[in-house]
Amino acid sequence: MRFATIIRADDHSEAIKQKIMTTLVEGGWEYDEHRPDFVISIGGDGTMLQAFQQYNYQLHHVKFIAVHTGSLGFYTDWTVEELDDLLTAMLAKHYTTVGFPVLEIMMDGGCGACSYLALNELTISDPAKTLKIDVKIDGEHFETFRGTGLCISTPSGSTGYNKSLGGAVIHPRVEAFQMTEIASINNKVYRTIGSPLVFYKKQYIDLDIQYSNSVTVTYDHLVHDCLAVATIRCRLHRHKAQFARFKKRPFWERVNNSFIE
Numbered sequence: 001m002r003f004a005t006i007i008r009a010d011d012h013s014e015a016i017k018q019k020i021m022t023t024l025v026e027g028g029w030e031y032d033e034h035r036p037d038f039v040i041s042i043g044g045d046g047t048m049l050q051a052f053q054q055y056n057y058q059l060h061h062v063k064f065i066a067v068h069t070g071s072l073g074f075y076t077d078w079t080v081e082e083l084d085d086l087l088t089a090m091l092a093k094h095y096t097t098v099g100f101p102v103l104e105i106m107m108d109g110g111c112g113a114c115s116y117l118a119l120n121e122l123t124i125s126d127p128a129k130t131l132k133i134d135v136k137i138d139g140e141h142f143e144t145f146r147g148t149g150l151c152i153s154t155p156s157g158s159t160g161y162n163k164s165l166g167g168a169v170i171h172p173r174v175e176a177f178q179m180t181e182i183a184s185i186n187n188k189v190y191r192t193i194g195s196p197l198v199f200y201k202k203q204y205i206d207l208d209i210q211y212s213n214s215v216t217v218t219y220d221h222l223v224h225d226c227l228a229v230a231t232i233r234c235r236l237h238r239h240k241a242q243f244a245r246f247k248k249r250p251f252w253e254r255v256n257n258s259f260i261e
């Protein structure tokens with residue numbers, strides 16, 4: 001088996017990486033950052049987003065494992081205390097895989113066409129001036145949005161920015177994506193639905209930017225580096241992000257542990 005690691009830049013995560021490297025290599029695994037079977041993220045949920053962004057061109061092949069070295073997260077399954085159990089299970093190949101839906105983002109505008117994948121969400125916003133966006137669902141006009149911005153999130157991203165915006169928490173087995181508003185203006189001229197919308201997997205939405213001063217587009221923790229975006233199409237990607245599961249850790253238990261108890 002081939003593996004690669006992505007770590008948060010701190011001494012603790014580096015030490016955990018060394019332990020994982022030593023154990024797996026002694027067990028006959030090979031470190032290969034170009035074509036790994038397993039990508040091990042060591043850090044927090046943000047580190048897992050980095051791992052996803054680095055390896056999302058190999059989604060059909062790669063399986064992610066996330067170890068946390070900070071507070072308990074959503075993608076991170078394993079604590080440092082459980083590391084020996086994880087390494088034993090990895091060497092024994094005792095795992096199942098679970099796939100999380102991924103958002104596909106296609107953009108066009110002043111700097112040409114480009115596309116991204118997101119594990120958490122896309123956001124489009126302008127903090128200084130209001131954006132005006134025509135929102136189409138499956139090619140049909142739905143509403144004209146005016147306000148700070150919009151967030152389009154995956155189910156696994158629904159506990160991130162989406163939740164802060166009042167979006168629903170969606171189980172990652174549900175093949176859907178949702179759109180939430182960031183401070184919409186509602187008056188006699190502009191009217192938006194005002195509530196989060198959930199789309200099923202065959203649907204797509206188009207965001208046609210009618211007016212903006214300088215739009216900021218983010219995907220996961222990254223910022224698209226062009227201010228002249230004109231249109232954005234979002235839908236679910238044909239591949240999911242595959243996570244190797246070595247033990248049960250139900251989603252609603254994570255939600256409870258993170259937000260309630």
Ligand code: NAP
Pocket residue numbers: 043044045046047049070071073074120121156157158159160161162164219220221
């Ligand atoms: P960050 O500023 O460190 O992340 C903000 C927090 O969100 C961190 O506590 C992070 O966990 C957590 N997080 C990331 N993905 C999550 C998920 N799917 N469910 C629940 N919590 C999640 O930046 P980052 O670590 O690079 O993460 C980027 C993400 O931050 C974005 O994708 C977005 O979801 C989120 N964000 C939230 C807001 C907001 O709520 N107002 C604003 C901007 C961005 P770790 O500490 O374990 O990394």
Ligand code: MN
Pocket residue numbers: 044045046047
């Ligand atoms: Mn973080």
